Amino acid sequence: MNLDARIPSGPIAEKWNRAKFELKLVNPANKRKYSVIVVGSGLAGGAAAATLAELGYNVACFCFQDTPRRAHSIAAQGGINAAKNYQNDGDSIHRLFYDTVKGGDFRAREANVHRLAEVSVDIIDQCTAQGVPFAREYGGTLANRSFGGAQVSRTFYARGQTGQQLLIGVYQALARQIAAGKVTMFNRTEMLDVVTVDGRAAGIVVRDLVTGKIESHSAHAVILATGGYGNVFYLSTNAMGSNVTATYRAYKRGAAFGNPCYTQIHPTCIPVSGDYQSKLTLMSESLRNDGRVWVPKKAEDVAKASKDPGSIPDEDRDYYLERKYPSYGNLSPRDIASRAAKEACDDGRGVGPGGRGVYLDFRDAIKRDSQAKIAEKYGNLFDMYARITGENPYQQPMRIYPAVHYTMGGLWVDYHLQSTIPGMFVLGEANFSDHGANRLGASALMQGLADGYFIISYTLGHYLAGINAATGKVGTDHPEFKRVEADVKGRIDKLMSIGAKGKRTVDSFHKALGHIMWEKCGMARTKEGLTEALKAIPALREEFWQDVKVLGERETFNQSLEKAGRVADFLEFAELMCQDALEREESCGGHFRTEYQEGGEAKRDDERFCHVAAWEYQGEAKKPVRHVEPLTFETVKLATRSYK
Amino acid sequence: MSDMNLTLHIWRQAKGTAAGAMKTYQVKGISEHASFLEMLDVLNEQLQEKGEEPVAFDSDCREGICGMCSLVINGRPHGPDAGTTTCQLHMRRFKNGDEIYIEPFRAGAFPVVRDLCVDRKAFDDIVAAGGYVTANVGSAPDANAVPIPKEQADRAFDAAACIGCGACVAACPNSSAMLFTAAKVAHLAHLPQGQPERLRRVKAMVTAMDAAGFGNCSNHYECEAACPKGISKDYIALMNRDYAKSVFVAKDAKAVSDGAG
Ligand SMILES: Cc1cc2nc3c(=O)[nH]c(=O)nc-3n(C[C@H](O)[C@H](O)[C@H](O)COP(=O)(O)OP(=O)(O)OC[C@H]3O[C@@H](n4cnc5c(N)ncnc54)[C@H](O)[C@@H]3O)c2cc1C
């Protein structure tokens, strides 16, 4: 397997400029002769589809929601980073680059991260020009706030709904290209497989979710921007429909999967309240700008603290993040803050039902700034908290607990964002590229838009320039399309025929899988746990293929069938995640192996694991092969992360 | 604090072209902490156990932001609580023994796909007609080059908070899409970036809205009451003013392309 990352030569700060000059171009008049498939309409996919159409390419864009504007990016709350240094607080491209490499615990590619920091500044300009209403100061300039893992204020935001505002910007640009006839939009359409011809991506096979019909689409290149796979845990902060199907199917057709075990557990989510729970709600990291995290110092105080937190005097509270990480305090990176919360609860000091919660307390901020000030900054988050829990966070602290939030792992891509299948590019959360083993807050939106607005147009152009427009695209009547269509139909037939007799619902399998993953492949992983999971998952999968219940018909709008297909893929993919977690015998970022720690902190093993693990599929019931792309750090010195 | 048993009357319709009807179901053991959609998840599990097809309904983020959820609950789009989407409604709002009527967002321009799911593509068509700023990637000036007073940016934001759910249409006796379209128009009309295309935009969007089959506004303002994001009916007045101007200046095509107003 070829894992050449195609990193341009030269000093780190000049690589992207050099690449932009060296990459081949498609002449403006020829662009209209090429067609591109974009799967996904979130920040990454929507931005790519609109931008490529602006350039003149013919784009077909797909999403499973009823309109592209509902992609999961819409739910992002807190903000988007950019190295504008509008605050004059010492920020720079180099500092954003440095923070991201360090935040990722030295498991990301330096060249990619530097490019991300470079284009971050253009993103804010582009979004503003589109009419994204970012927060502003009274003087009319843009406002910023701080996020975890940074000592500067570089996060741009639009109240608590930055994702929705950025996505509306993307959607407007996309809508303009739809009206111009340059983008054909396929809503409520799910990609179920990739077609390759002569080793290149040739198109996709999809199911129209309304009619249930299976159809093929071909193009000169295929872009996947299908988001993350956090829902393998069943409960996560992701939207209900987020899934792994597109990237997992691509993996089965030859795309390497990079670092599947890297999962981000977000420290501030509303705790689980019962077994009917369908998802977990994030309370934005921005709250840690003003909220202080604590549990009682003594386990004896837990009952009292759970009933009336205000009755615990300051000297009996353990503000453990401030205590353990004085220079970053409540704004320590996510992986560290999550583990610290788990430790406090494991120590018997967790508050609320089941003892799985810590307090995020705004008492001091309200005293300092007034309730009105706090409401102006976080009002909608406070309202959301009150609506879900029935408690008033202005009067008592929020109860929070870590939850699965983001997946740093994804399809392996080179510097061009191309997967190991030539002609198949992967953008946004779906790829593995820029965040290493831990993503810093407000960097996912930045990456999605960087990939979609500013990077893919160059690297895709380079690929297409090497392809003959007339002969480089095969028709959907090609036998390979027919073969993949037959595979897809076969899987659906199998699900329907088992489903008609099966007894156990899809959701119940999904919950059972989520339970295994959370217990064995969650915040703390061990060799024993992962080995057990690697037995339990295939057993559950076998039961699924014997006893899953899927009612209704195939050629209709059938939500059980949709879910069954997604859960079937999660049941295979989960095994790959556990395998990856087992073989990475170190702790780094969000991947914490209990065996590898020092003084309670993650202990990396740079000798053996300073690399990307890229997994290659070998066929049904065969162990995939783990390939390695070594990582070298020329600019940021490999060092133990410290936030103390 | 005890669990609830409820009687649900739910609209069932196999597909867009089929006839539909209300059907009655009993659901048991619902926690007051569950959300309304989690209550329906429980019902669907119970139905499937009995071999009945689950009720189709839309949702994705379940956080009140994506605009996918779309139920009329006891006659009100998004249910009884002001400023709350269906997915954010919690069962503590109901009590043991309640009867609840659940229907889709109905409107001529929102055909039913199945059961409680509707097709809101008509909203996409309105935006595609002109609901954007023409600003290709690569052409943007520095973001701080044009200062925008905070109050003005806040007003633009208030309008941009629309989640495109369609509750305003479902609540309107005429199935008018005025509130949605006005929110979109007002978002861009409040920003300097939106000025060059301001009149062209409003004209194109209103024309697309009429073509999609939405009804006229006859000043009932049920839309504002149903809107989960507090979009103000005042935007409708702004849109009407801009539209009148656009028709007036359209007679002088040059004025429109210069973006007068
Ligand atoms: C609650 C929450 C808050 C967040 N807050 C922040 C924040 O403040 N700042 C930040 O930087 N990041 C944040 N994130 C992370 C960030 O929102 C996501 O990582 C990012 O938006 C992903 O964008 P994307 O374009 O890659 O994918 P998505 O937005 O997930 O889009 C995926 C697209 O792919 C489509 N799709 C998927 N599978 C298929 C298929 N098989 N067939 C057809 N279409 C398919 C979907 O329909 C959708 O259009 C947050 C995440 C969550 C969950």
Ligand code: SF4
């Ligand atoms: S105006 Fe309100 S009700 Fe109408 S679509 Fe927007 S958010 Fe929904």
Ligand code: FES
């Ligand atoms: S499901 Fe997203 S707003 Fe309700």
